Amino acid sequence: MSGDPTAPVGEDVLLARAYLVRVAEPPAPAVSHLVELLGPVEAAARIRGGADLGPHVGAEVGARRYDDRSATDLAAARALGARLLVPEDPAWPTAAMAGFAGLPRHAEWVAPLALWVRGPASVNGLAATEARSVAVVGSRAASGYGKWVARDWSASFADAGLTVVSGAALGIDGEAHRGALAADGTTVAVLACGLDRAYPPSHGRLLEAIGSRGLIVSEYPVGAVPAKHRFLVRNRLIAALSTGTLLVESGRRSGAARTALAAQELGRPVLVVPGPVTSALSVGNHQLLRKGYATVVGSAADVVGDLAPLDGRAPLDDPARDGAPAPTDGLSGAAVRVHGALRGHAPQTVPALARESGVLPRTVVGALDELVAAGLVVPDGERGWSRSV
Amino acid sequence: MSGDPTAPVGEDVLLARAYLVRVAEPPAPAVSHLVELLGPVEAAARIRGGADLGPHVGAEVGARRYDDRSATDLAAARALGARLLVPEDPAWPTAAMAGFAGLPRHAEWVAPLALWVRGPASVNGLAATEARSVAVVGSRAASGYGKWVARDWSASFADAGLTVVSGAALGIDGEAHRGALAADGTTVAVLACGLDRAYPPSHGRLLEAIGSRGLIVSEYPVGAVPAKHRFLVRNRLIAALSTGTLLVESGRRSGAARTALAAQELGRPVLVVPGPVTSALSVGNHQLLRKGYATVVGSAADVVGDLAPLDGRAPLDDPARDGAPAPTDGLSGAAVRVHGALRGHAPQTVPALARESGVLPRTVVGALDELVAAGLVVPDGERGWSRSV
Numbered sequence: 220m221s222g223d224p225t226a227p228v229g230e231d232v233l234l235a236r237a238y239l240v241r242v243a244e245p246p247a248p249a250v251s252h253l254v255e256l257l258g259p260v261e262a263a264a265r266i267r268g269g270a271d272l273g274p275h276v277g278a279e280v281g282a283r284r285y286d287d288r289s290a291t292d293l294a295a296a297r298a299l300g301a302r303l304l305v306p307e308d309p310a311w312p313t314a315a316m317a318g319f320a321g322l323p324r325h326a327e328w329v330a331p332l333a334l335w336v337r338g339p340a341s342v343n344g345l346a347a348t349e350a351r352s353v354a355v356v357g358s359r360a361a362s363g364y365g366k367w368v369a370r371d372w373s374a375s376f377a378d379a380g381l382t383v384v385s386g387a388a389l390g391i392d393g394e395a396h397r398g399a400l401a402a403d404g405t406t407v408a409v410l411a412c413g414l415d416r417a418y419p420p421s422h423g424r425l426l427e428a429i430g431s432r433g434l435i436v437s438e439y440p441v442g443a444v445p446a447k448h449r450f451l452v453r454n455r456l457i458a459a460l461s462t463g464t465l466l467v468e469s470g471r472r473s474g475a476a477r478t479a480l481a482a483q484e485l486g487r488p489v490l491v492v493p494g495p496v497t498s499a500l501s502v503g504n505h506q507l508l509r510k511g512y513a514t515v516v517g518s519a520a521d522v523v524g525d526l527a528p529l530d531g532r533a534p535l536d537d538p539a540r541d542g543a544p545a546p547t548d549g550l551s552g553a554a555v556r557v558h559g560a561l562r563g564h565a566p567q568t569v570p571a572l573a574r575e576s577g578v579l580p581r582t583v584v585g586a587l588d589e590l591v592a593a594g595l596v597v598p599d600g601e602r603g604w605s606r607s608v
Numbered sequence: 609m610s611g612d613p614t615a616p617v618g619e620d621v622l623l624a625r626a627y628l629v630r631v632a633e634p635p636a637p638a639v640s641h642l643v644e645l646l647g648p649v650e651a652a653a654r655i656r657g658g659a660d661l662g663p664h665v666g667a668e669v670g671a672r673r674y675d676d677r678s679a680t681d682l683a684a685a686r687a688l689g690a691r692l693l694v695p696e697d698p699a700w701p702t703a704a705m706a707g708f709a710g711l712p713r714h715a716e717w718v719a720p721l722a723l724w725v726r727g728p729a730s731v732n733g734l735a736a737t738e739a740r741s742v743a744v745v746g747s748r749a750a751s752g753y754g755k756w757v758a759r760d761w762s763a764s765f766a767d768a769g770l771t772v773v774s775g776a777a778l779g780i781d782g783e784a785h786r787g788a789l790a791a792d793g794t795t796v797a798v799l800a801c802g803l804d805r806a807y808p809p810s811h812g813r814l815l816e817a818i819g820s821r822g823l824i825v826s827e828y829p830v831g832a833v834p835a836k837h838r839f840l841v842r843n844r845l846i847a848a849l850s851t852g853t854l855l856v857e858s859g860r861r862s863g864a865a866r867t868a869l870a871a872q873e874l875g876r877p878v879l880v881v882p883g884p885v886t887s888a889l890s891v892g893n894h895q896l897l898r899k900g901y902a903t904v905v906g907s908a909a910d911v912v913g914d915l916a917p918l919d920g921r922a923p924l925d926d927p928a929r930d931g932a933p934a935p936t937d938g939l940s941g942a943a944v945r946v947h948g949a950l951r952g953h954a955p956q957t958v959p960a961l962a963r964e965s966g967v968l969p970r971t972v973v974g975a976l977d978e979l980v981a982a983g984l985v986v987p988d989g990e991r992g993w994s995r996s997v
Contacts, residue, residue, distance in 0.1 A: 368886070493884075496905075511959075515882070515904065517891060517894035517895065574900070
C-alpha cells in the first residue's frame with residue numbers, strides 16, 4: 220500500500236526533491252526560496268551543476284551539492300516500504316504546511332522540501348488527517364501522572380477520531396502513541412533520523428507498530444542519524460502536522476515546550492495539562508500558561524472541543540482543497556484563523572477573537588491589521604471587527 | 609487593646625450602626641443607600657421609629673426594626689474583648705471597601721454597615737493590612753496536596769509581609785490560618801456567625817489563636833448562628849478585605865470559587881493553584897482558568913509578585929489616605945486598577961493593561977470607557993492608551 224506507484228508525480232520531481240532534501244540540511248530557507256522560484260527540477264539541476272546561487276544557498280548546500288544520492292535514497296526507501304512525499308503530490312499536507320508561509324523568513328521555520336513516509340496512513344497522505352489531529356508532547360523523564368494522562372487522553376483522542384502526532388521519544392511521546400494504538404486510532408511519529416533507525420532503541424517494537432498501522436515521517440533519508448539539532452528542527456513538523464499541540468508535562472527547560480512555541484508561531488492552539496505545583500515536571504507547563512501562550516485543559520474532552528472545527532469545516536482554510544484561490548491565500552496562519560473565527564458572526568472584539576481562534580490577543584491584533592490591509596476585515600462598532608464581504 | 613476607648617467615634621454612631629447591622633440582614637443595599645443619604649444616626653432613628661422608607665428598606669428590616677438590641681450587642685462584644693468597627697473609624701478599611709462602590713447596586717454586593725472585630729490586629733484596624741493581603745480559600749474537603757500548598761504558601765506569604773485572610777473553615781481555610789500563624793504572620797478570619805461562636809467546633813483552639821494574635825471579623829452580632837446563606841454573604845468580605853484571592857482547591861461546585869468570582873467583580877486579581885487533572889478537587893480551579901477569570905500561579909513567589917504594589921505604592925488607590933480627593937473617586941474598582949496600571953508608563957494596549965492590572969481584558973475595555981468618559985485617559989497611538997494628565 221505504501222510506496223504507491225500510482226502517485227501522479229514524475230520521477231524527475233522525486234529525484235530532484237530527494238536530492239534537495241538531503242543536500243540542504245533542514246530547515247533551508249534559501250534553498251526553499253530557490254525551489255519556489257524555479258521549481259524543484261530546475262533548482263536541483265542548478266545546485267548540482269555548481270551554479271553560483273548566492274551566499275545563502277551556497278552555505279546551505281555546502282560541498283554536499285556534488286554528491287547526488289537521490290536514486291540510492293529512493294531505492295533504499297522503497298526497500299523499506301517507504302516513499303518520498305512531495306508538495307507536488309495530492310497527498311501532501313498543503314493546509315498544514317500553509318502555516319509556514321506567514322512566518323518571517325529569518326525565523327527559519329520553513330516548510331520541509333519533502334518528507335519520507337512509511338505506513339498505511341500514507342495512502343491518503345497526511346492531508347486526510349491534518350484537519351483533525353493533535354500533537355501530544357512532553358518530557359522524556361515523565362512522571363507516572365504525565366504518562367497516565369498522555370496514554371489515557373490519547374486513547375480518547377483516537378476514539379474521537381483525532382490523529383495523534385508525536386515524536387516517538389521516551390516518556391510522554393511513547394505513551395501518546397501507545398494510547399492511540401490501543402484505541403485502534405491513527406498515530407503519526409515524526410522522527411529526527413532515517414526511517415530505518417529505531418530511536419530510542421527500546422522503542423523498536425513501538426515504531427514497528429506505528430509504521431504498520433499509522434505513519435512514520437522524517438525529513439531525513441534512510442541511514443541518517445538522530446543528531447541533537449535535528450530534534451529541535453523536527454519539533455516544528457510535529458507542530459505543523461497538528462491542528463493543535465497538547466503539552467502534557469515539561470520541566471523548566473524543555474524541547475517539548477519548544478514544540479508548543481512552534482505551534483504558537485504557526486497560529487495553532489497550544490493546550491497545556493496542569494499538574495501539581497509540587498512537581499518539577501509541571502513547572503514548564505505552568506510558566507507557559509502564566510506567559511499567556513497557552514490554554515489550560517482539564518480533560519480530553521476539553522482538548523477535543525478546543526480543536527473542533529469552528530463551524531463544521533476544518534479549522535484550517537485550505538486553498539488547495541477545491542482548487543479555487545481563497546481570499547486568505549498568502550496571509551499568515553494567524554490571520555487565516557482569525558478570519559475563520561469571524562465567519563458568520565456579529566462583530567467580534569479582540570478578546571472574543573482570541574478565544575475563538577486560539578490565537579494570542581496580541582497576535583490577533585497583528586492579524587487584524589493584516590486582514591484590514593488585505594481588505595477582508597473592517598472595524599465594526601465601538602470595539603468590534605467584521606468581515607468586509 | 610481591642611475595644612480601644614480612644615477610637616474617636618461617638619457612642620451614638622456606634623449604637624446606630626450596631627442597630628442597623630443587626631436589623632438589616634447583610635447584604636442590605638436599600639438600608640445601605642439610606643445610610644449614605646442620611647447618615648447612620650438619622651437612618652437608624654427613622655427605621656426604629658417606623659417611618660415609611662419605601663418597600664425596599666421595609667423588606668430589608670422587617671419586624672426586627674422595633675427590636676433595638678444595640679446596647680446589649682455592644683456590651684456583649686466588650687465582654688468578649690471585641691468592638692464594633694464602623695466606617696466613621698480611621699481604622700475602617702476604606703480602600704478595601706471602595707471596590708463595592710463601582711458595582712451595580714442590584715448585584716447586592718454592598719459594603720458592610722459595620723464589622724465586629726476581635727484581636728490585636730484591630731489596633732490599626734484592617735486599613736493597615738489591606739494593601740498587602742491575600743485571601744487563601746478552597747474546599748473544606750481538601751486533599752493532602754491542597755492542604756500542603758495552603759499551609760506552606762501561607763507561611764511564605766507571612767514571611768513576605770502579607771496578611772492571610774480566610775474563613776476559618778475546615779480544609780484549605782484552616783491550613784491557611786495555621787501556615788500564617790506558624791510563620792508568626794498576621795491572619796484574619798472572617799466568620800459567618802457571632803465572634804463568640806467556635807465554628808466549626810473543632811477549630812475552637814485555632815480561632816482562639818487567630819483572635820489573640822490576628823483578627824476575627826464578622827458582620828453578625830454576638831450569639832448569631834452560622835446560617836447557610838451567611839457563608840455566601842461572608843465570602844464577599846473575604847474577597848473585599850484582600851488585595852487578591854488565591855483559590856487553592858475547588859471541586860465542580862464550590863463556595864470558594866464564589867469567593868473568587870466576588871474578587872473578580874471587585875476588580876481584584878484571582879489567582880488559581882493548578883492541580884492534577886485526575887483530582888476532582890482541582891476541577892473547579894481549572895474551569896475558572898479556562899473561562900479566563902483567573903491567572904495560574906506555580907509558586908508562592910508568583911502570588912507575592914502578582915499582588916505586589918505596582919510601583920512601590922499600594923495597588924488600591926485610597927482617596928481616604930491623604931484626605932485630598934483622588935481623580936478616580938467614584939470610579940469602579942476596575943477603572944481604579946487600570947488607571948493605576950497606566951501610571952508612569954508609555955502607551956499601553958488592552959492585553960498589557962489586563963496583565964498589569966489583573967483585570968480581565970473585557971473588563972479593561974469597559975474600564976477604559978469609564979476613564980475616557982471621566983477625562984482621565986486618552987487613546988494614544990495605534991492601539992494604546994495613556995493617562996491624559
